[in-house]
Amino acid sequence: MPTINLSSYQQFSLDKTLGCGQVFRWDQTDDGWWYGVVDGRVVRIRQEGRQIIYHGAPGSFIKNYFSLDLDLMSILASIDQDPFIHTAISRNSGLRIIRQPKWECLISYICSTNSNIPTIRRRIASIAERFGKPIDFEGKTYFTFPEPYSISCGELEDLTPCRLGYRQPYIFGTSCSVTDEKCWDEMIEKLPYKDARKELIKLKGVGPKAADCILLFAFQKYESFPVDVWIRRIMRENYLPDLLKNAPLTVRDYDTIRNFARNHFGIYCGYAQEYLYAARKQ
DNA sequence: GACCAGGAAGAGT
DNA sequence: ACTCTTCATGGT
Numbered sequence A: 001m002p003t004i005n006l007s008s009y010q011q012f013s014l015d016k017t018l019g020c021g022q023v024f025r026w027d028q029t030d031d032g033w034w035y036g037v038v039d040g041r042v043v044r045i046r047q048e049g050r051q052i053i054y055h056g057a058p059g060s061f062i063k064n065y066f067s068l069d070l071d072l073m074s075i076l077a078s079i080d081q082d083p084f085i086h087t088a089i090s091r092n093s094g095l096r097i098i099r100q101p102k103w104e105c106l107i108s109y110i111c112s113t114n115s116n117i118p119t120i121r122r123r124i125a126s127i128a129e130r131f132g133k134p135i136d137f138e139g140k141t142y143f144t145f146p147e148p149y150s151i152s153c154g155e156l157e158d159l160t161p162c163r164l165g166y167r168q169p170y171i172f173g174t175s176c177s178v179t180d181e182k183c184w185d186e187m188i189e190k191l192p193y194k195d196a197r198k199e200l201i202k203l204k205g206v207g208p209k210a211a212d213c214i215l216l217f218a219f220q221k222y223e224s225f226p227v228d229v230w231i232r233r234i235m236r237e238n239y240l241p242d243l244l245k246n247a248p249l250t251v252r253d254y255d256t257i258r259n260f261a262r263n264h265f266g267i268y269c270g271y272a273q274e275y276l277y278a279a280r281k282q
Numbered sequence B: 001g002a003c004c005a006g007g008a009a010g011a012g013t
Numbered sequence C: 001a002c003t004c005t006t007c008a009t010g011g012t
Helices: A014-021 A057-063 A072-079 A083-091 A100-111 A117-131 A148-152 A156-162 A165-180 A183-192 A193-203 A208-217 A229-238 A253-264 A267-280
Strands: A003-005 A026-028 A032-039 A041-048 A051-055 A135-136 A140-143
Touching: A003 A117, A026 A083, A032 A140, A041 A135, A041 A140, A051 A057, A057 A072, A057 A165, A072 A083, A083 A267, A100 A117, A100 A135, A100 A183, A100 A208, A117 A140, A117 A148, A117 A156, A135 A229, A140 A267, A148 A165, A183 A193, A193 A208, A208 A253, A208 A267, A229 A253, A229 A267
Parallel strands: none
Antiparallel strands: A003 A051, A026 A032, A032 A041, A041 A051, A135 A140
């Protein structure tokens, strides 16, 4: 079984990384193995101390996917700007932001709007089951996440069994847009954060929050700071108590929060966001 | 049944 | 550029 030996300065927690809610297609079995479908293959992986044991993908893929090349300790030191984030960091140490496949991440966060994590997971699994390709792995059938054309080549109504609600036309429309625009991801990737954000928001179903998640989780734009209801609550209670108590989140409040975070935590404020989010129920 | 969840679109100002 | 309303689904 292939393994990766982490060096003593290579901070990493597989469980924190896969369990924090940034990805939706990983499951952990009772005996500690994580199973996930990534980039058209099934991966089985677990951590034992400083060893990562895995099967189903090359080591170079694993290292890149989990961004093991990044100096996490330096990143955490740079965002460690106050006692509250300090506690969140120490409780979730080793959490790394994954380099997610871009197209899957885009659809995942269109599915995420106004929903909880179990519901999001079910929607994405259902899309894969109906439009992806089956893979048999250790006696069980898994499904790849479909290409854009696999969705756009059909009808809008083909998505109905996935129970996406009002997101159904957004998923279909964005699938068509991305099918039409070849290399949409390379176009986004070349742009700086602000311009990339504007481009993403042009897609149906992608607003400020989804765009920031996609930029953070798939495009390595670590200066993005997604604001959902949890982050807003945490920021209100610990950093910006003057914000409104119970009104819907406005664009202005969203910008106030992310601008504060960018100034307070620095260029890796996206990492700060993920540690704060991981600490939301602790 | 009310309320909430990793919000966004569209219409009306 | 700002409110306000509506949107479909599942969990608690």
